[in-house]
Amino acid sequence: MTSRLEPGEFELIARYFHGMVRRDDVELGVGDDGALLTPPADTRLVQVVDTLVADGHFPADAAAHAVGHRALAVNLSDLAAMAAEPAWALLALTVPARDEAWLAEFAHGFQELAARYGVALVGGDTTRGPLTVTLQLSGFAEEPLRRSGAWPGDRVWVSGDLGAAAGGLRAWQAGWRDGDAHELIRRFLYPEPRCDLGAALAGVASAAIDISDGLVADAGHVAERSGAGLSLVSAQLPRAGALMRRLGDEDALELALRGGDDYELLFTAPPTHDADVEAAASRAGVAVTAIGDVTAGSGVRVDDQPAQGGYDHFGDGRP
Amino acid sequence: MTSRLEPGEFELIARYFHGMVRRDDVELGVGDDGALLTPPADTRLVQVVDTLVADGHFPADAAAHAVGHRALAVNLSDLAAMAAEPAWALLALTVPARDEAWLAEFAHGFQELAARYGVALVGGDTTRGPLTVTLQLSGFAEEPLRRSGAWPGDRVWVSGDLGAAAGGLRAWQAGWRDGDAHELIRRFLYPEPRCDLGAALAGVASAAIDISDGLVADAGHVAERSGAGLSLVSAQLPRAGALMRRLGDEDALELALRGGDDYELLFTAPPTHDADVEAAASRAGVAVTAIGDVTAGSGVRVDDQPAQGGYDHFGDGRP
Numbered sequence: 001m002t003s004r005l006e007p008g009e010f011e012l013i014a015r016y017f018h019g020m021v022r023r024d025d026v027e028l029g030v031g032d033d034g035a036l037l038t039p040p041a042d043t044r045l046v047q048v049v050d051t052l053v054a055d056g057h058f059p060a061d062a063a064a065h066a067v068g069h070r071a072l073a074v075n076l077s078d079l080a081a082m083a084a085e086p087a088w089a090l091l092a093l094t095v096p097a098r099d100e101a102w103l104a105e106f107a108h109g110f111q112e113l114a115a116r117y118g119v120a121l122v123g124g125d126t127t128r129g130p131l132t133v134t135l136q137l138s139g140f141a142e143e144p145l146r147r148s149g150a151w152p153g154d155r156v157w158v159s160g161d162l163g164a165a166a167g168g169l170r171a172w173q174a175g176w177r178d179g180d181a182h183e184l185i186r187r188f189l190y191p192e193p194r195c196d197l198g199a200a201l202a203g204v205a206s207a208a209i210d211i212s213d214g215l216v217a218d219a220g221h222v223a224e225r226s227g228a229g230l231s232l233v234s235a236q237l238p239r240a241g242a243l244m245r246r247l248g249d250e251d252a253l254e255l256a257l258r259g260g261d262d263y264e265l266l267f268t269a270p271p272t273h274d275a276d277v278e279a280a281a282s283r284a285g286v287a288v289t290a291i292g293d294v295t296a297g298s299g300v301r302v303d304d305q306p307a308q309g310g311y312d313h314f315g316d317g318r319p
Numbered sequence: 320m321t322s323r324l325e326p327g328e329f330e331l332i333a334r335y336f337h338g339m340v341r342r343d344d345v346e347l348g349v350g351d352d353g354a355l356l357t358p359p360a361d362t363r364l365v366q367v368v369d370t371l372v373a374d375g376h377f378p379a380d381a382a383a384h385a386v387g388h389r390a391l392a393v394n395l396s397d398l399a400a401m402a403a404e405p406a407w408a409l410l411a412l413t414v415p416a417r418d419e420a421w422l423a424e425f426a427h428g429f430q431e432l433a434a435r436y437g438v439a440l441v442g443g444d445t446t447r448g449p450l451t452v453t454l455q456l457s458g459f460a461e462e463p464l465r466r467s468g469a470w471p472g473d474r475v476w477v478s479g480d481l482g483a484a485a486g487g488l489r490a491w492q493a494g495w496r497d498g499d500a501h502e503l504i505r506r507f508l509y510p511e512p513r514c515d516l517g518a519a520l521a522g523v524a525s526a527a528i529d530i531s532d533g534l535v536a537d538a539g540h541v542a543e544r545s546g547a548g549l550s551l552v553s554a555q556l557p558r559a560g561a562l563m564r565r566l567g568d569e570d571a572l573e574l575a576l577r578g579g580d581d582y583e584l585l586f587t588a589p590p591t592h593d594a595d596v597e598a599a600a601s602r603a604g605v606a607v608t609a610i611g612d613v614t615a616g617s618g619v620r621v622d623d624q625p626a627q628g629g630y631d632h633f634g635d636g637r638p
Contacts, residue, residue, distance in 0.1 A: 027363065031544070032466050033400040033529060034367035034458075039358045044346065047441065048353035049409040049455060053448035081352040090368040092411070092453040122366065125453075129372035132448060134411040136368060136455040139353075147351050210352060225350070 010126045013093065016107035023087065023120045035122035037088060043140040046084035050074050054131035058189075059172060064102045066189040067133065068109030073191045074212065075137040076117060077263040080198030081210040082146070084139035086117045091124035092134040117195055142202065145267070149207040150226035154268040154294040157205075157277060159194050159286050161238035162215055166259025167247055180242040187240070191263035197288075200280035201267055208267040214260040217309025219300045222266065230268075231301045232292035257302065258309055268294050329445045332412065335426035342406065342439045354441035356407060362459045365403035369393045373450035377508075378491060383421045385508040386452065387428030392510045393531065394456040395436060396582040399517030400529040401465070403458035405436045410443035411453040436514055461521065468526040469545035469587040473613040476524075476596060478513050478583045478605050480557035481534055485578025486566055499561040506559070510582035516607075519599035520586055527586035533579040536628025538619045541585065549587075550620045551611035576621065577628055587613050 014020075014030040028036035039045055052071055054060040072089070079086050091110075095103075114121065119137070150156075168188025171181035194210070201208060207226055211218045215237070219230045234253055243252045269277050274290075281288040300307045333339075333349040347355035358364055371390055373379040391408070398405050410429075414421075433440065438456070469475075487507025490500035513529070520527060526545055530537045534556070538549045556575045563571045588596050593609075600607040619626045 028463075028465065033397040033527075034365040034403065036401070036460070036463055036465075037364040037366060039364055041360060045356040045358055045364075046353040047356060047407065047409055047455075047457070049411050049442060049444050049453075051411040051413055051444050051446045051453065053413060053446050056446060056448055078352040082355070084353065088366065090366055090455055092368050092370040092455075094370055094372060094451060123368060125368050125370050127370045127372050127375060129375055129451060130449040132413060132451050134368075134370065134444075134453040136366075136409055136411075138366070138457075141355070144347075144355055146347065146355075208352075 010124045013103060013126050014121065014124070016103050017111050017121055020111070021114055021118055021120045023118065025087065026120050026122055029120065029122040030124065035088065035090070037122065040140055043142055044144060046079055046082050046139045046141050046144060047136065048075050048078035049134065049136040050078065051132060051134040060131065062189060064105035065109035068106040069113050069190055071133045071135045072110050072113045072119065073193045074263060075135045076193035076195055077191065077210040077212070079137055079139040080193050080195045081208045081265060082141055082144045083198045083202035084141040084144060085199060086119045086137060086139045086195060088122045088138045089114070089119050090136045091121060093124065094127045094129040094132040096128065096131060145198065145201060145205055145208040147207055147209050147222050147225035150222050150228050150268040150294045151206055152228055152294050152296045154206050154270050155274070155290050156230055156232060156292040156294060157267050157269065157288050158238065158264055158291050159197055159288050160264040161240045162262050162264060163252055163255035163259045164240040164243050165191060165261035166255040167243045169261065171246065180246040183242040184246060188261060191261065193263060194265045194286060196284035197265055197281060197286045200284045204273050204276045204280050205267040205269045208265055211262040211264050211266050212260060214258040214309045215266065216257050216300050216302065216307045218266055220309055222268065223299055229295040229297035229299055229301065230292060231295050234303050236289060236291040238287070238289045257307070329443045332422060332445050333440065333443070335423050336430050336440055339430070340433055340437055340439045342437065344406065345439050345441055348439065348441040349443065354407065354409070356441065359459055362461055363463060365398055365401050365458045365460050365463060366455065367394050367397035368453065368455040369397065370451060370453040379450065381508060383424035384428035387425040388432050388509055390452045390454045391429050391432045391438065392512045393582060394454045395512035395514055396510065396529040396531070398456055398458040399512050399514045400527045400584055401460055401463045402517045402521035403460040403463065404518060405438045405456060405458045405514060407441045407457045408433070408438050409455045410440060412443065413446045413448040413451040415447065415450060464517065464520060464524055464527040466526055466528050466541050466544040469541050469547050469613045470525055471547055471613050471615045473525050473587040473589050474593070474609050475549055475551060475611040475613060476586050476588065476607050477557065477610050478516055478607050480559045481530070481581050481583060482571055482574035482578045483559040483562050484510060484580035485574040486562045488580065490565065499565040502561040503565060507580060510580065512582060513584045513605060515603035516584055516600060516605045519603045523592050523595045523599050524586040524588045527584055530581040530583050530585050531579060533577040533628045534585065535576050535619050535621065535626045537585055539628055541587065542618055548614040548616035548618055548620065549611060550614050553622050555608060555610045557606070557608045576626070
């Protein structure tokens with residue numbers, strides 16, 4: 001039908017990905033009907049997929065470089081949450097037109113991050129339509145982390161700080177451009193996947209998830225999968241200085257709890273592993289903060305009150 | 320941002336996929352940050368991805384059942400062309416709204432085909448936006464076929480018949496609803512991936528590709544990758560009776576050459592393998608037809624004239 005690009009278009013687009021990562025386990029990449037890959041022996045494969053829709057997951061006027069970074073970062077974050085080592089990417093790109101400058105910048109943003117984590121782009125598909133980026137990643141995990149392993153008595157930890165990305169979205173939408181706003185917008189546009197931390201937590205953490213929907217919502221997923229409760233202390237939540245200064249304590253806390261787009265790791269570990277957690281964080285070069293405990297029961301409590309995740313701050317009317 | 324569905328929405332949507340295929344190599348499917356999978360030892364992994372955009376790759380008013388079938392079929396066809404055994408699927412589904420009836424029918428169309436080929440849906444992502452279906456499949460291949468193995472002197476073969484899907488699209492757009500038109504529309508909406516044939520051709524064929532862009536265009540890909548020419552004889556091209564009756568000889572030939580959406584296999588094999596090719600086709604229960612030869616040189620010739628693929632029949636102005 002008519003919305004296809006030219007046959008073989010993905011091969012042309014792949015040429016924008018200069019200096020692509022080469023891996024010995026890729027026998028055949030872009031250019032055949034599929035990629036031909038050799039997984040390492042005795043390891044498990046982890047597969048993730050995420051779609052970004054323009055004006056849904058990123059502003060349609062965001063720089064293409066940031067969109068390329070983000071498409072890879074949000075998928076790397078899922079691999080990080082499972083302690084998987086990234087390997088191969090397949091890119092399904094739907095674009096309204098073949099815009100050379102946009103594609104070059106998108107590829108550049110993607111490649112910079114791909115090079116840091118050794119991700120090879122091994123295939124893809126290009127179609128014409130409303131701007132949508134779907135990326136599928138595969139990685140390897142010897143000791144994968146899951147959402148389901150939290151146990152009453154475990155401590156709840158979080159990496160980095162929370163709420164800055166949601167603050168950045170608010171700053172972007174409001175047109176703020178001061179220094180603090182700029183820092184928050186950078187945090188929104190360029191999430192940093194915690195791959196090194198995830199890998200270091202294999203065998204140390206009891207459960208993990210990446211925070212994409214917001215702390216409370218994602219804590220809820222761990223609680224549900226683990227058949228336990230998560231009790232969080234709001235005063236313990238790490239929040240960036242720029243967020244506190246620009247939005248004030250109350251809004252900063254709300255965004256840290258429910259803002260989403262953090263792409264930090266939420267994980268649990270028995271208190272006997274405290275030193276191992278700190279050592280893993282130190283090796284990965286990422287700060288971690290204990291923010292609560294796993295309890296018997298179910299659901300998420302914040303300061304001993306039942307808490308719900310949600311998106312009501314973004315005006316789409318959902319609870 | 321606002322176009323997300325609810326957190327965990329993909330888990331809800333996965334529930335529509337009743338009677339999902341279970342596989343022993345799936346340790347963790349839908350419901351965590353990623354799928355956890357165990358590839359068989361000593362085999363290679365083949366990964367493919369394809370996006371379908373509404374009104375680009377299927378009519379937006381096509382039955383959801385057909386869309387679900389098609390999303391899987393076009394990806395299975397890519398695996399078939401590499402002689403790979405299908406295993407795992409990840410589904411990235413962008414929908415304008417959560418339409419329960421549409422989702423149930425989509426899932427039903429997908430599942431019927433998935434069950435036939437043992438494909439387990441192991442993960443996915445759901446977002447709100449213009450209807451777009453991206454499916455990523457993984458399969459296993461011991462002796463993968465490639466586009467690059469054709470050698471001068473090889474015979475060129477094609478499975479099934481050609482042009483019927485393009486005829487079906489024309490019938491759909493024209494509103495024809497007689498018996499022949501109905502048959503052509505069925506061929507367009509429900510492509511049949513040639514997985515069994517692909518598997519049977521491992522070690523028999525020298526090169527293979529699936530015909531999605533049209534015979535001439537895809538023959539061109541084999542020619543380019545193999546560094547050879549493909550010389551085809553138009554009188555040999557298999558064409559469905561319904562296509563010939565409904566469109567006449569001239570249009571039927573044009574659609575067989577350049578119509579696209581056939582999802583048949585084009586493959587090459589040395590003449591000494593003729594009996595093996597016929598035996599493979601017989602095992603797979605699919606007709607195959609010799610339609611030409613691989614030559615020295617480059618490009619595709621039809622009846623000794625240079626030929627180009629393209630989409631000019633579909634009114635988008637491209638060559």
